[in-house]
Amino acid sequence: MIREVFMPALSSTMTEGKIVSWVKAPGDKVEKGETVVIVESDKADMDVESFYEGILAAIVVDAGDTAPVGEAIALLAETEAEVEAAKQQAATKGSSGESAAAPAAPAPVAATATPAEAPAQNGSTASPRSGRVVISPRARKLAKELKVDLATLQGSGPHGRIVAQDVERAAGKAPTPAGPAATALVNTPAPAPLAVVAAPAPAPAAGSAPLGQLVPFSTLQQSVVRNMNASLTVPVFHVGYTITTDALDALYKQIKSKGVTMTGLLAKAVAVALKKHPVLNAYYTDQGLQYRPNINVAVAVAMEGGGLITPVLQNADQQDIYSLSRTWRDLVERSRVKQLKPEEYTSGTFTLSNLGMFGVDSFDAILPPGQGSILAIGAAKPTVVATADGLMGIKRQMRVNITCDHRIIYGADAASFLKDLADVIENNPQSLTL
Numbered sequence: 001m002i003r004e005v006f007m008p009a010l011s012s013t014m015t016e017g018k019i020v021s022w023v024k025a026p027g028d029k030v031e032k033g034e035t036v037v038i039v040e041s042d043k044a045d046m047d048v049e050s051f052y053e054g055i056l057a058a059i060v061v062d063a064g065d066t067a068p069v070g071e072a073i074a075l076l077a078e079t080e081a082e083v084e085a086a087k088q089q090a091a092t093k094g095s096s097g098e099s100a101a102a103p104a105a106p107a108p109v110a111a112t113a114t115p116a117e118a119p120a121q122n123g124s125t126a127s128p129r130s131g132r133v134v135i136s137p138r139a140r141k142l143a144k145e146l147k148v149d150l151a152t153l154q155g156s157g158p159h160g161r162i163v164a165q166d167v168e169r170a171a172g173k174a175p176t177p178a179g180p181a182a183t184a185l186v187n188t189p190a191p192a193p194l195a196v197v198a199a200p201a202p203a204p205a206a207g208s209a210p211l212g213q214l215v216p217f218s219t220l221q222q223s224v225v226r227n228m229n230a231s232l233t234v235p236v237f238h239v240g241y242t243i244t245t246d247a248l249d250a251l252y253k254q255i256k257s258k259g260v261t262m263t264g265l266l267a268k269a270v271a272v273a274l275k276k277h278p279v280l281n282a283y284y285t286d287q288g289l290q291y292r293p294n295i296n297v298a299v300a301v302a303m304e305g306g307g308l309i310t311p312v313l314q315n316a317d318q319q320d321i322y323s324l325s326r327t328w329r330d331l332v333e334r335s336r337v338k339q340l341k342p343e344e345y346t347s348g349t350f351t352l353s354n355l356g357m358f359g360v361d362s363f364d365a366i367l368p369p370g371q372g373s374i375l376a377i378g379a380a381k382p383t384v385v386a387t388a389d390g391l392m393g394i395k396r397q398m399r400v401n402i403t404c405d406h407r408i409i410y411g412a413d414a415a416s417f418l419k420d421l422a423d424v425i426e427n428n429p430q431s432l433t434l
Contacts, residue, residue, distance in 0.1 A: 002086045003052065005074040007039070007067045018066045018219045019073065020045055023163075024056045027083070030076065037074070040219045045338045054078050057086030066219070139164045146171040220307035230369045234284075238364050239411060240401045241418040245380040248429045249396055255321070255433065264313075264325035267297040267352060268432045270375065271316035273421040274350060280417045281349050283372045284407045298348025298368075299328070301335055309335050310368070312348045321433050352377060362399040372409055376401045 007017045020038040024030055035047045036056065057077040061067045075086040139162045143150050148170045155162035217225065248269075252262055274281045274295050282291045295317045298310035311331035313324055334340050350372075353365040356379035365376040380398035387393040400421075404414050424431065 001078045002057070002082055002089065003054070003076040003078075004072040005036070005076055007061075007069050007071050007073050014069060016066050016068045016219075019061055019063045021063050022059060023047075026056055026058055028056050030054050030056055040338075050076075052076060055080065055083055057083045058090030060090050139167050142167040142171075146173070218306060220303060220309070224307050227369050228366055231367050234367055235406045236367050236403050237406050237411065237414075238401055238403050239414040239418060240362065240399060241415075241422060242397050242399055243422045244385075244426050245396045245398050247427070248425045249380065251429045251432070258322060259325055259329075260321055261325045261328055263299055263352075263354065264321055264328050265429070265432055266354070266377065267299060267313050267316050267328070268319075268321050268324055269421060269424050269429070270350065270352060271295045271297055271313075272424055272432065273417055275317055276420055277413065277417040279409055279413050280373045280404070282408060283349075283370055284405055289408045292349045294349065296347050296349045298345070298351040300351065300353040300365075301332060304336065309340070309345050310348055310351060311335050311340060311345055312343075314347060351375070356380060356398060362401060364401050365403050367403050367405060372405045373414070374403050376403070 018040040020040050022037050023035045024037070030036060030050050030053065032053050033049055035049050037048050039046050039048060054076045055078075056074060058075045059073070060075065061071075061073040067073050075090050077083045077086045140150070142148070142164050146167060148167050150162060150167075153162050153166050153170055155166055248265060252260065252265060278291055279289070281295055282289055284290070294315055296312050296314045297316040298312045300308050300310050302308050311328070313319070313327060313331075316324060319327070331340065331344060335345070348368070348371065351365070351368050351374040353374060354377040355363055356377050359379050361381070362378045363376050365374045367374050378399040378401075380396045382394050383397045384392055385395050385397070400418065402414050402418060
């Protein structure tokens with residue numbers, strides 16, 4: 001039987017995927033649970049493991065190329081006798097761009113996503129933050145056959161991943177040429193699941209884009225473009241507010257040593273204020289105003305190589321500041337190596353965009369699709385102000401600007417929210433530690 005391997009939908013917003021690298025080459029045997037290919041979705045890279053045994057007969061979509069969700073990217077033959085027929089079928093696909101009927105009715109292969117930090121069933125990969133070596137399944141198998149100690153190797157794959165060629169070099173053998181890069185995912189009716197484990201993507205080398213060169217958008221950047229274009233259809237307005245941060249800064253100095261981050265404090269303050277103003281946490285639908293059951297604060301993070309991602313602090317109003325800060329550090333670390341699960345960057349109900357760390361005084365943020373508000377945070381700077389007793393003093397102040405969907409939120413709603421947010425930060429920041 002010849003099975004078509006299809007590009008799966010790894011998230012609700014994914015319309016196409018990019019093949020990062022093929023772990024298996026044409027002609028390689030595929031064991032159940034082995035990684036076949038690495039695929040880049042909107043904002044994460046996923047290892048795809050097979051739940052079938054067979055032979056990777058032909059690759060339809062090469063490494064570096066993209067394919068729409070549901071399109072065949074490879075063919076898997078059950079026996080050696082079917083390999084040649086699969087190659088002919090793949091050649092037909094490549095020349096016509098359409099799926100050709102297989103000699104034996106093809107059985108679709110599917111893929112499902114699993115948490116990035118979960119080890120593969122065969123124990124092949126681990127999250128870089130765990131401190132363990134990242135090894136491809138084929139490299140692990142070869143190491144056993146050739147009696148090579150993996151602990152002595154330095155991987156040449158993405159983010160130090162040990163691949164088969166590294167093992168062959170260590171054994172004194174000529175490295176076998178790698179097959180096309182990237183992993184094929186599947187999304188078809190009545191799917192048979194393939195386990196997927198997130199893997200880090202190689203960061204682009206600094207200065208790799210010479211002046212005058214046209215650099216195509218990455219999958220991540222294309223996702224950002226689509227979201228920003230969608231936001232142009234929403235009527236928005238902006239409201240600014242100046243907040244004195246002396247009390248918050250003092251609290252931060254007291255508890256910073258316990259692992260608390262300023263992002264955690266700001267997210268918590270926003271979540272507390274949102275509890276009083278649920279309309280700021282709601283979103284527009286054609287049927288009416290949809291209120292949220294949870295307060296999930298997303299925070300924009302710039303990605304290496306361009307684009308941004310918004311890791312989400314879920315139920316931020318219910319978490320204590322210490323748990324919130326630990327969660328944030330973990331999210332940021334995994335977002336840098338594209339190991340977030342889709343629900344960890346798509347479930348935000350309100351977004352923060354903080355450019356204050358770059359010294360920016362004030363800016364307006366673009367409203368993300370599916371949300372009613374986003375808060376832009378500028379830098380907190382020493383400012384000369386008039387004190388309550390009529391004298392002049394120095395206070396640290398920051399400017400925040402909120403962007404709102406005017407179809408469901410009005411100026412008074414936004415102003416009232418900012419007033420309560422300022423009250424928490426200026427007069428009662430200790431409440432954020434309760």
